[in-house]
Amino acid sequence: MQNIELKGALRSDLGKKGAKDIRRSELTPCNLYGNGGNVNFTVVEKDLKDILYTPNAYIIDLNIDGKSEKAVIREVQFHPVTDEVLHIDFYRVTEDKPVVIEVPVKLNGSSDGVKQGGKLQLSSRKLKVSALIKDLPDTLDIDITTLGLGKTIMVGELEFPNVTILNPKSTVVCAVKMTRAARGAAAAAALAAQQAGKKKK
Structure with missing residues (x-):
């Protein structure tokens, strides 16, 4: 399966107000979970275009502040009116366990x-x-x-x-x-x- 790289930055403000501020900055709040703990981070909104708006499926190589993680998208939340991406959940994957x-x-x-x-x-x-x-x-x-x-x-x-x-x-x-x-x-x-x-x- 094809891989695609996505860069992210760690996020410390986890409240609703923080999420709104993030979106105003053309960033998307994200969460990575699975074995290894949860990581809250943001990605640049326009960088999601090649991942979300395509028929292809990818293993995503996340680079979060220099730390590499392999993941798949588990859930995407869209705004019901504007279709803006509100939040994405990524699930951590490894080479030795089924995805x-x-x-x-x-x-x-x-x-x-x-x-x-x-x-x-x-x-x-x-x-x-x-x-x-x-x-x-x-x-x-x-x-x-x-x-x-x-x-x-x-x-x-x-x-x-x-x-x-x-x-x-x-x-x-x-x-x-x-x-x-x-x-x-x-x-x-x-x-x-x-x-x-x-x-x-």
């Missing part, structure tokens, strides 16, 4: 069902997985070549080396929906086959 993180789904191939006029629908853009850092993929690649009309792919059908998917097995990842045009084509094909059968008799 829980959401990984983007990537569909590969041209579906048989789409070729027949169906519409491909991606229902789960990301899936929550658990794996060691060294085994975490950048994307969960799924081959949809044989996915037919009206068919779905569910979590229970997926397997990735050394990766455990934590979503329920019944979760639909993608499907090829039957469109009006596809229904018409299927009906015409069935009728043609029926007529061909009658002629043979």
